[in-house]
Amino acid sequence: MQNLHLVSNSTSSNPTDKWMANTNIIKPEISDQVSIGYYQDIFNKQFELSIETYYKAMQNQIDYRDGADIFANSDAIESQLLFGKGRAYGIEWLLKKKAGKLTGWLAYTLSKTEKKIAGINDDKWYNARQDRTHEIAVVGSYQLNSKWTVSATWVYYTGDAVTFPAGKYRVDNRTVFYYTERNGYRMPDYHRLDLGATWILKQKKRFSSELTFSLYNAYGRENAYTISFRDNKDDPDKTEAVQYALFRYIPSVSYNFKF
Amino acid sequence: MKYQINKMIRKFYSRSTAVPLSGMILFIFLSLVLTSCEKVITLDLNEAEKKYVIEAVITDQPSTAKVLLTQTKNFDEDNIFPGVTGATVTISESGGATTALVESSPGVYINPLLTGISGRTYDLSVNINGQVFTSSCIMPQKVNLDTIFASNEFLFTDTRKIVNVEYKDPAGRGNNYRFVQYVNNYKQEEIFVQNDDYTDGRNVNTKLFFFAEDDDTVSTINSLDKVRIEMLCIDQPVYKYWFSLARSSVGGNQQATPSNPVSNIKGGALGYFSAHTLQTKEIVVP
Numbered sequence: 126m127q128n129l130h131l132v133s134n135s136t137s138s139n140p141t142d143k144w145m146a147n148t149n150i151i152k153p154e155i156s157d158q159v160s161i162g163y164y165q166d167i168f169n170k171q172f173e174l175s176i177e178t179y180y181k182a183m184q185n186q187i188d189y190r191d192g193a194d195i196f197a198n199s200d201a202i203e204s205q206l207l208f209g210k211g212r213a214y215g216i217e218w219l220l221k222k223k224a225g226k227l228t229g230w231l232a233y234t235l236s237k238t239e240k241k242i243a244g245i246n247d248d249k250w251y252n253a254r255q256d257r258t259h260e261i262a263v264v265g266s267y268q269l270n271s272k273w274t275v276s277a278t279w280v281y282y283t284g285d286a287v288t289f290p291a292g293k294y295r296v297d298n299r300t301v302f303y304y305t306e307r308n309g310y311r312m313p314d315y316h317r318l319d320l321g322a323t324w325i326l327k328q329k330k331r332f333s334s335e336l337t338f339s340l341y342n343a344y345g346r347e348n349a350y351t352i353s354f355r356d357n358k359d360d361p362d363k364t365e366a367v368q369y370a371l372f373r374y375i376p377s378v379s380y381n382f383k384f
Numbered sequence: 385m386k387y388q389i390n391k392m393i394r395k396f397y398s399r400s401t402a403v404p405l406s407g408m409i410l411f412i413f414l415s416l417v418l419t420s421c422e423k424v425i426t427l428d429l430n431e432a433e434k435k436y437v438i439e440a441v442i443t444d445q446p447s448t449a450k451v452l453l454t455q456t457k458n459f460d461e462d463n464i465f466p467g468v469t470g471a472t473v474t475i476s477e478s479g480g481a482t483t484a485l486v487e488s489s490p491g492v493y494i495n496p497l498l499t500g501i502s503g504r505t506y507d508l509s510v511n512i513n514g515q516v517f518t519s520s521c522i523m524p525q526k527v528n529l530d531t532i533f534a535s536n537e538f539l540f541t542d543t544r545k546i547v548n549v550e551y552k553d554p555a556g557r558g559n560n561y562r563f564v565q566y567v568n569n570y571k572q573e574e575i576f577v578q579n580d581d582y583t584d585g586r587n588v589n590t591k592l593f594f595f596a597e598d599d600d601t602v603s604t605i606n607s608l609d610k611v612r613i614e615m616l617c618i619d620q621p622v623y624k625y626w627f628s629l630a631r632s633s634v635g636g637n638q639q640a641t642p643s644n645p646v647s648n649i650k651g652g653a654l655g656y657f658s659a660h661t662l663q664t665k666e667i668v669v670p
Contacts, residue, residue: 135641191643288642291432292456295465303456362462370421
């Protein structure tokens with residue numbers, strides 16, 4: 126049971142989430158979940174392997190109705206919402222190396238999260254914005270010597286499910302986009318590599334300090350933050366999709382101490 | 385108008401001279417972060433099944449009845465929408481005569497003799513190669529556009545000329561209006577629609593605020609501009625069409641859930657059928 130509700134936009138040009146509390150109209154979200162898992166230590170307990178599968182049925186799910194406008198109506202947001210049910214299921218694999226100079230894990234999740242709400246998507250099941258078909262994480266850390274440790278993290282996941290125009294037409298002398306289904310398209314896949322190195326400066330009983338160097342998004346992948354659609358400025362006979370990306374490389378240095 | 389916030393903030397930062405420090409930091413942050421990584425991309429958008437688009441209008445003025453037939457196109461095609469030819473188009477008055485509209489140019493169907501009367505119901509029928517689309521619309525009572533005038537309005541950092549329209553809403557809820565603004569004969573892009581939910585039976589003054597896109601022909605109204613306002617009294621489903629069109633598919637950047645406007649056409653076509661009264665007033669901005 127959950128009394129806070131996440132309401133996500135389905136447009137690709139304005140990825141805004143809103144958190145709502147219960148009201149007399151917005152009922153608490155209820156979910157029932159079953160999961161089966163298997164864990165085993167392998168290779169002299171150097172590795173741990175786990176597999177888990179789950180199915181979750183959700184009630185009182187909420188989403189914006191078609192054409193909802195959260196800026197125009199600062200009053201009751203309830204009038205912009207519709208209510209229905211949801212389901213999520215998937216399988217997770219995790220292989221973890223716990224001992225030795227090289228530690229880390231490899232995780233893969235295959236999953237599906239959908240909603241079915243009367244009045245949205247012709248009352249058929251559709252992807253929740255947060256639905257991620259594939260999600261991979263590779264995390265490794267290697268101890269070079271007593272002073273230096275280096276690490277790397279690579280993450281990959283399927284892009285958010287969003288609503289893109291399926292076509293366009295002309296009404297009243299303006300180009301209007303034509304939509305066929307809710308969240309029927311995907312943002313581009315997201316992936317990123319982070320690198321890090323830790324240099325232990327001092328390690329005493331009372332005081333220890335270290336310097337950490339890191340590079341976020343090491344290969345400078347331009348992960349899409351928003352995608353919007355417009356008429357081409359130079360050639361109004363064309364329409365174009367424009368992608369905005371946030372942070373490329375972000376280097377950082379930090380100094381940590383414990384006492 | 386509040387949904388224009390993004391645009392107004394952009395305008396605010398681009399024009400103001402004395403911006404507080406926090407504003408400057410935000411501006412620098414946003415311009416670095418948002419504009420530096422903008423690029424045009426190619427998306428693999430499914431080819432949607434083509435749909436017919438119907439724009440059908442009948443008014444209380446002569447020579448204005450017109451039906452435009454076009455089709456949807458894929459996103460990556462050009463913006464030239466050829467008309468759909470060879471359709472059979474009729475508009476009939478409920479319990480009255482049925483009038484055929486004649487194709488005057490490809491996709492444009494007209495009949496100069498067809499004029500509507502307030503209070504009557506009109507039925508549209510469009511037959512394209514055996515596919516039939518229908519709609520029904522009531523032509524509302526005419527509400528007089530009493531006066532139009534320009535006023536100076538302070539918006540964020542500058543004063544702009546905005547056109548005011550004044551009319552007396554008749555008693556009883558359910559009156560819906562649409563205004564179309566032409567500046568020096570160029571049609572201004574903004575969709576102005578209004579109902580009487582909060583103004584029933586009152587004298588109404590509406591300021592036609594607009595925020596032009598970069599590529600709009602009309603960006604501001606200046607002295608000596610010739611402004612023409614069309615006032616359309618529309619019925620509720622047509623109001624809903626324009627309201628949802630303004631909120632959703634046009635521009636497509638402000639709303640939470642992009643979707644098609646609510647159409648009053650049955651049979652699976654996009655577009656609308658509007659029976660409305662039409663009144664025009666013109667001024668030269670002082």
